[in-house]
Amino acid sequence: MKTLHIDVAVIGAGSAGLPAFRAAKAAGASVVLIEGGAYGTTCARVGCMPSKLLIAAAEAAHAARRTAPFGVHVDGAVRIDGREVMARVKGERDRFVGFVVESTEGIPAEERLIGYAHFIDDNVLQVGDHTRVHAKSVVIATGSSPFVPPMYQVLGDRAIVNDDVFAWDDLPRKVAVIGAGVIGLELGQALAWLGVDVTMLGARGRVGPLSDPAIKGYAQQVFSESFRFEPHAQVEAATREGDSVHLRYRDSAGELRDDTFDYVLVTAGRRPNVDRLGLHNTTLELDARGVPTFDPVTLQAGKHPVFIAGDANDVLPLLHEAADEGRAAGENAARFPDVKPLVRRAPISAVFTEPGIAMVGARHADLTDDSFVTGEVSFEDQGRSRVMLRNRGLMHVYVDKASRRFVGAEWIGPDAEHIAHLLSWALQMNLTVDAMLAMPFYHPVVEEGLRTALRNAAAQLPKA
Numbered sequence: 502m503k504t505l506h507i508d509v510a511v512i513g514a515g516s517a518g519l520p521a522f523r524a525a526k527a528a529g530a531s532v533v534l535i536e537g538g539a540y541g542t543t544c545a546r547v548g549c550m551p552s553k554l555l556i557a558a559a560e561a562a563h564a565a566r567r568t569a570p571f572g573v574h575v576d577g578a579v580r581i582d583g584r585e586v587m588a589r590v591k592g593e594r595d596r597f598v599g600f601v602v603e604s605t606e607g608i609p610a611e612e613r614l615i616g617y618a619h620f621i622d623d624n625v626l627q628v629g630d631h632t633r634v635h636a637k638s639v640v641i642a643t644g645s646s647p648f649v650p651p652m653y654q655v656l657g658d659r660a661i662v663n664d665d666v667f668a669w670d671d672l673p674r675k676v677a678v679i680g681a682g683v684i685g686l687e688l689g690q691a692l693a694w695l696g697v698d699v700t701m702l703g704a705r706g707r708v709g710p711l712s713d714p715a716i717k718g719y720a721q722q723v724f725s726e727s728f729r730f731e732p733h734a735q736v737e738a739a740t741r742e743g744d745s746v747h748l749r750y751r752d753s754a755g756e757l758r759d760d761t762f763d764y765v766l767v768t769a770g771r772r773p774n775v776d777r778l779g780l781h782n783t784t785l786e787l788d789a790r791g792v793p794t795f796d797p798v799t800l801q802a803g804k805h806p807v808f809i810a811g812d813a814n815d816v817l818p819l820l821h822e823a824a825d826e827g828r829a830a831g832e833n834a835a836r837f838p839d840v841k842p843l844v845r846r847a848p849i850s851a852v853f854t855e856p857g858i859a860m861v862g863a864r865h866a867d868l869t870d871d872s873f874v875t876g877e878v879s880f881e882d883q884g885r886s887r888v889m890l891r892n893r894g895l896m897h898v899y900v901d902k903a904s905r906r907f908v909g910a911e912w913i914g915p916d917a918e919h920i921a922h923l924l925s926w927a928l929q930m931n932l933t934v935d936a937m938l939a940m941p942f943y944h945p946v947v948e949e950g951l952r953t954a955l956r957n958a959a960a961q962l963p964k965a
């Protein structure tokens with residue numbers, strides 16, 4: 502057994518762990534990066550990148566099917582070759598993964614350990630069966646895994662998660678997607694547009710991350726046009742029948758339905774990877790899920806020299822947040838006990854459906870009643886959106902009554918991912934609605950829709 506004495510041990514070489522490692526090193530610490538699985542990160546291997554590749558293929562198929570209103574006819578049926586679709590998804594994905602692996606393997610071998618790490622006590626980690634690491638500080642950056650409810654676990658290889666989709670060689674015929682969160686919506690719509698017969702069964706009325714009832718209702722309608730969407734379904738039984746799965750469920754109207762699928766794709770949320778960490782061997786205080794309780798501002802677990810970053814802490818399970826948190830955790834771990842707060846950027850998230858969903862700043866559900874006005878725009882008659890026949894969408898922007906500052910937005914609409922950037926930048930700069938309206942808007946662009954929503958909000962406020 503090898504023994505190592507080190508300033509900082511980073512557990513997990515993902516999107517949080519890699520920047521944590523680099524930040525701790527830059528702060529002058531001796532650091533070791535521990536990875537139990539494959540290098541390459543969740544984002545590149547089975548997350549952000551392959552999902553966007555699948556969506557890109559779906560968008561191509563969708564575009565090819567809807568040329569006729571422009572007077573452009575693609576004569577004959579649009580043919581989707583599932584094998585070619587998956588070959589491109591995997592080929593391009595492997596290219597992205599390759600870059601990450603290369604850069605991770607560029608870290609000197611003596612600063613990397615391969616194997617799963619678990620705590621022996623507060624400052625000692627066992628890595629695989631080969632190394633014992635005595636660390637002054639530890640960064641837990643172990644990511645998250647899909648949660649599969651027990652009723653689907655019995656279905657064997659017919660109950661799949663996002664990782665399995667990106668291992669397919671061909672597209673299946675019929676899939677039930679369990680859960681209408683971000684991953685479910687993205688994969689569900691993409692598969693549907695690629696010709697897979699998709700049924701999406703949500704349980705609690707979720708439509709991605711949306712919390713504004715009006716936007717949620719609109720989005721629900723939009724997705725119902727892409728696939729059978731039951732946001733309030735109750736699955737009563739899931740049974741394996743040969744190579745298929747039989748589901749008995751109550752749909753959103755309470756009607757009992759029976760259907761058979763090739764796969765059940767479970768997108769029912771993700772859970773922090775903490776179960777293999779041996780946290781019970783430490784004096785860290787754990788919450789109900791077994792995650793160390795920690796300060797979301799410093800990422801520090803209690804008073805311990807332990808920091809938790811990325812999906813493992815489940816605060817904002819997004820790539821850019823994982824990277825920012827990793828950097829902050831690495832720096833704090835190296836400088837412990839001189840711990841600094843993490844300065845977060847303005848909240849931004851996007852769902853890569855078409856139309857896209859985006860959220861910026863405060864969620865509608867978290868705003869205090871009467872403290873804000875809501876500016877609205879429908880994209881149905883928005884000039885450029887209509888020109889492009891992408892005129893589906895509804896946007897709400899929230900403006901604080903007292904300060905006139907833009908505080909948040911939720912919407913579904915064309916080019917949402919890009920408009921989300923304008924809005925998050927405005928938010929981070931503390932702009933008022935008046936200052937935002939004083940900015941340039943070109944013509945004709947989808948952003949003119951945003952201007953309409955901002956004008957609508959401003960009109961509800963007393964004259965500036």
Ligand SMILES: Cc1cc2nc3c(=O)[nH]c(=O)nc-3n(C[C@H](O)[C@H](O)[C@H](O)COP(=O)(O)OP(=O)(O)OC[C@H]3O[C@@H](n4cnc5c(N)ncnc54)[C@H](O)[C@@H]3O)c2cc1C
Pocket residue numbers: 512513514515516517518535536537538539542543544547548549550552616617618619642643644645663684774777778810811812813817818819820821823
């Ligand atoms: C399908 C999908 C699509 C997504 N799309 C987007 C998107 O479009 N935009 C966006 O911002 N985010 C997206 N995300 C989220 C994003 O991928 C995550 O927020 C990000 O990957 C989290 O990084 P991380 O470092 O916390 O975890 P990871 O990258 O998963 O890294 C954790 C690492 O820790 C290792 N590990 C775990 N336990 C141990 C242990 N005990 N010992 C040693 N190593 C261990 C794991 O093997 C893993 O390599 C998506 C996620 C999914 C699943």
